[in-house]
Amino acid sequence: MPRRARIAGTGMSVGNRVVTNADMTQWMDTTEEWIEQRTGILERRWVDDTQKPSTLARDATLGALEQADLDVSDIDCILLATLSGEADFPGTAFFLHEAIDAGDIPCIDLRAQCSGFLYALQMADALIVAETYDRVLVVGAEVHSTGLDVSTSGRDVTVIFGDGSGAVILEATEAAGGAAPGLLSVRIHAEGKHAKRLWTEAPGSAHSPRLDQAMMEAGLHYPVMDGRFVFKHAVTRMPEVLLETLNSASVKMEDVDLFLFHQANLRINEFVAQKLEIPGDKIRNNIQRLGNCSAAALPILLAESSRDGSLSPGQVVSLTAFGSGFTWGSAVIRWG
Ligand code: COA
Numbered sequence: 001m002p003r004r005a006r007i008a009g010t011g012m013s014v015g016n017r018v019v020t021n022a023d024m025t026q027w028m029d030t031t032e033e034w035i036e037q038r039t040g041i042l043e044r045r046w047v048d049d050t051q052k053p054s055t056l057a058r059d060a061t062l063g064a065l066e067q068a069d070l071d072v073s074d075i076d077c078i079l080l081a082t083l084s085g086e087a088d089f090p091g092t093a094f095f096l097h098e099a100i101d102a103g104d105i106p107c108i109d110l111r112a113q114c115s116g117f118l119y120a121l122q123m124a125d126a127l128i129v130a131e132t133y134d135r136v137l138v139v140g141a142e143v144h145s146t147g148l149d150v151s152t153s154g155r156d157v158t159v160i161f162g163d164g165s166g167a168v169i170l171e172a173t174e175a176a177g178g179a180a181p182g183l184l185s186v187r188i189h190a191e192g193k194h195a196k197r198l199w200t201e202a203p204g205s206a207h208s209p210r211l212d213q214a215m216m217e218a219g220l221h222y223p224v225m226d227g228r229f230v231f232k233h234a235v236t237r238m239p240e241v242l243l244e245t246l247n248s249a250s251v252k253m254e255d256v257d258l259f260l261f262h263q264a265n266l267r268i269n270e271f272v273a274q275k276l277e278i279p280g281d282k283i284r285n286n287i288q289r290l291g292n293c294s295a296a297a298l299p300i301l302l303a304e305s306s307r308d309g310s311l312s313p314g315q316v317v318s319l320t321a322f323g324s325g326f327t328w329g330s331a332v333i334r335w336g
Contacts, residue, residue: 004175004182005128007168007333008135009070011063012303013056014290015045015145015163024159029152035159040266044162044291046145053086054095056165056296057141061100063303064137064167072100075169076133078107079124081116081140081295083324084147085109088203092141113198114262114323115188116140116295117166118331122186124170134172140295141165147200149222157223160264162291166299181313181336185249187241188329194233198225198324234264234322235271238330242276242320245330251316256282256332258311262321263287263297272320284310294323311335 020043021032035041047056057080065072080093087095091109096102112119117140124136144161148154173182202220203210211221238261246253259282261269266287273283284305293300298319305311313336320330 001174003129003131003172004180005125005170006173006182006336007302008171009064009066009068009169010167010299010303010306011060011065011067012166012300013059013063013164014293014300015047015051017046017048019044019046021159027150028155028158030155030159038267039160040285040287041160041291042288045164047143047163051143052095053082053084053092053141053143053165054099056143056163057092057096057139057167058099060141060165060167060299060303061096061137061139064169067306068169070135070169072102075102075105075135075137077105077127078102078137078139079110079120080107081110081112081120082142083111083113083116083294084142084144096139096141112323112327113325114264114292114294114297115321115325115327115329117298118186118319118321118329119188119327121170121183121331122188122329125183125186128170128172136170137167138170138299139165139167140293140297140299142294142296144294147222149219153219154222156227157225160292162293164290164293164296164300166296166303168299168302179334181334184251184332184334185245186329186331187245187248189237189241189327191326194326195324197229197326199223231265231268233326234268235275237328238268238272238320238322239275241328241330242318245332246318249332251332255316256318257315258305258317259283260298260301260305260317260319261285262323263290263301264292264322297321306335
């Protein structure tokens with residue numbers, strides 16, 4: 001019997017501090033209206049000094065294990081997607097490994113920015129279908145707030161980011177035909193020629209030293225983004241890959257019950273929905289409350305949707321993301 005990977009549990013965790021648009025106006029030349037109108041964001045959650053990426057990831061993981069009624073010892077491998085590593089090395093996955101006492105199972109950091117969760121999902125799916133592992137913990141975890149320029153020079157990037165983590169347990173099932181629950185298809189892409197359109201240059205091993213005072217004065221340790229360029233590519237690539245993925249799974253648009261998009265800008269998601277004529281009641285966004293949590297955005301949406309009943313067994317959910325790299329991807333899952 002062919003194998004399929006299904007999501008057995010979801011969990012999430014966000015920063016303890018609520019940071020409002022009014023807070024932003026205290027630090028930089030901006031207005032609450034500008035942020036709300038251009039991005040849809042009203043507030044985001046940033047970590048306090050008790051939280052790190054691995055504590056967020058731990059809490060999300062424990063939630064996913066509880067929902068799946070599983071124990072840490074049931075997991076065979078950890079894949080953690082992040083762009084905001086807890087240390088230069090080793091990866092955040094190792095700090096999570098310690099935090100959940102994961103014995104000696106392997107763990108891997110995956111760096112594909114805002115599409116990281118979909119990249120990790122494809123890798124985890126392949127590992128399960130190939131019978132390498134039976135259960136893989138897939139996590140997105142980000143702490144952006146400690147690396148943002150909160151002055152006016154960073155205002156375009158800083159207002160959009162939030163801190164959080166989302167986790168899913170992916171496990172093997174015997175696929176009894178097309179109607180069986182699980183991951184139906186994942187498609188991912190990249191275009192490295194645009195890497196510097198959205199990046200943080202330092203610290204990086206292309207520099208020696210990797211970071212010094214002059215580099216800090218030039219702001220090389222802060223993210224920079226060509227916002228309009230990124231926006232234009234996001235609204236083109238997201239519909240493209242969403243359709244490609246549905247086609248590859250032989251799922252029709254009208255058969256999808258819930259569309260979840262990466263949460264970078266509400267306007268991007270509205271564009272995508274309009275282009276594909278997706279009715280508003282089939283879309284869930286949380287950027288208004290949480291900002292852009294990069295690799296954590298999609299698993300957080302999955303956790304929220306599965307917990308409040310907007311996603312129930314047998315329903316079909318489509319996930320789509322676009323991010324730095326550039327990277328983009330989409331997945332379609334029959335829930336249950
Ligand atoms: N408050 C007030 N004004 C701001 C501002 C802020 N927080 N940020 C930028 N501005 C100003 C700019 O300085 C510029 O002023 P100017 O016209 O005097 O030069 C003006 O607003 C327009 O800037 P621009 O960057 O063109 O704005 P935008 O409408 O493109 O919106 C983003 C900026 C970041 C919201 C938008 O480009 C975006 O969402 N891009 C894509 C993000 C994304 O998808 N990222 C991928 C995953 S992370």
